[in-house]
Amino acid sequence: MKDQHVELHQLTAALAVAETGSFRRAASKLGIGQSSVSRRIQKLEDRLGVSLFERQTNGARLTPAGICFSERVRYIVNDLNVAVESAQHEGTAGAGRLSVGVIASLSRGPIRNVFHSFFEAHPEVVVCIKESDRGGLLTDLSHRKIDAMIAVGEPETESGDSFVLARERIFLAVPSSDALATVDQLSVHDLHHATLLLSDRDPGPEVSDYILRCMVDIWRNSQVQRHKLGREGLMALVGLGLGVCLVTDHWRGVTYPNVRFVPIGNEEERVPFSLTWRPETDNPALRRFISLGRIEAKRNGVLS
Numbered sequence: 001m002k003d004q005h006v007e008l009h010q011l012t013a014a015l016a017v018a019e020t021g022s023f024r025r026a027a028s029k030l031g032i033g034q035s036s037v038s039r040r041i042q043k044l045e046d047r048l049g050v051s052l053f054e055r056q057t058n059g060a061r062l063t064p065a066g067i068c069f070s071e072r073v074r075y076i077v078n079d080l081n082v083a084v085e086s087a088q089h090e091g092t093a094g095a096g097r098l099s100v101g102v103i104a105s106l107s108r109g110p111i112r113n114v115f116h117s118f119f120e121a122h123p124e125v126v127v128c129i130k131e132s133d134r135g136g137l138l139t140d141l142s143h144r145k146i147d148a149m150i151a152v153g154e155p156e157t158e159s160g161d162s163f164v165l166a167r168e169r170i171f172l173a174v175p176s177s178d179a180l181a182t183v184d185q186l187s188v189h190d191l192h193h194a195t196l197l198l199s200d201r202d203p204g205p206e207v208s209d210y211i212l213r214c215m216v217d218i219w220r221n222s223q224v225q226r227h228k229l230g231r232e233g234l235m236a237l238v239g240l241g242l243g244v245c246l247v248t249d250h251w252r253g254v255t256y257p258n259v260r261f262v263p264i265g266n267e268e269e270r271v272p273f274s275l276t277w278r279p280e281t282d283n284p285a286l287r288r289f290i291s292l293g294r295i296e297a298k299r300n301g302v303l304s
Helices: 008-020 023-030 034-048 064-091 110-121 134-142 204-214 217-221 231-239 249-253 284-299
Strands: 053-056 059-062 097-102 126-131 148-152 161-175 195-199 223-227 245-248 259-263 270-277
Touching: 008 023, 008 034, 008 064, 023 034, 059 064, 097 110, 097 134, 097 284, 110 126, 110 161, 110 249, 110 284, 134 148, 148 284, 161 231, 161 249, 161 284, 195 231, 195 245, 223 231, 231 245, 231 259, 245 249, 270 284
Parallel strands: 097 126, 097 148, 195 223
Antiparallel strands: 053 059, 148 270, 161 245, 161 259, 161 270
16 A cells, blocks of 8 residues: 655645745745755655646646645645644633632732733633632632632642732721721721621632631620621621621722721731642643732732
């Protein structure tokens, strides 16, 4: 059986001669010697067992077999070039997909900054953002349903590679008409008679429960009410004067009716948010996202 193996450089040489009508001009187009073009065409014709060109003193003309061959090969080579360019494009995160799970608002702050920087640098990447509780996001991360997650808490090495992306100040959302809204700084002792509103809906408990562990005195000194509401619902209750709510800085990017955010606790009391991913995930877009996350963390002094 005749060996049908041909090489890519032989095909590109044949197309160059077909397009230029000359071995000399084809060599100039490819940036190689004319003798190299002649050898490639000769080997290709030997493989095929047919002449592709009629050699003439003033150039080269395609034979009937050459016309049929060049038309089909052109589609193959073009498709191959597109495949190569697409792979290289995705390798620089110029295209592709990125899925990130979050337990945070993207209204302001370092977390929003990372997404904003990524969107600007890689507009062609399709980004999917999923909000869920920590357990759900860890499960999705383990099963490769998401590429990374941003959640409250210090890095947990058993879940994958991780670093602290941001440490955010704690605020108390209070009714604007309440006396608590008139001060510039609150302490836990100011909440003796306050009704603390918490969420039972994921991912609400993740952040508020972490804050409560940092500021345990609030449990003893406040009346606590849990509601099956998300962020918007809790802020509506605060605005209606039904209680106060603990939040972190990134919530403050949204304005709510009759709600004011007042710092509470010491300046040093901050809530960490970590970026976590599986090191074996091979996604160029993820690598760029992690890189931008490190830049943002360093800019804010939480990553050395």
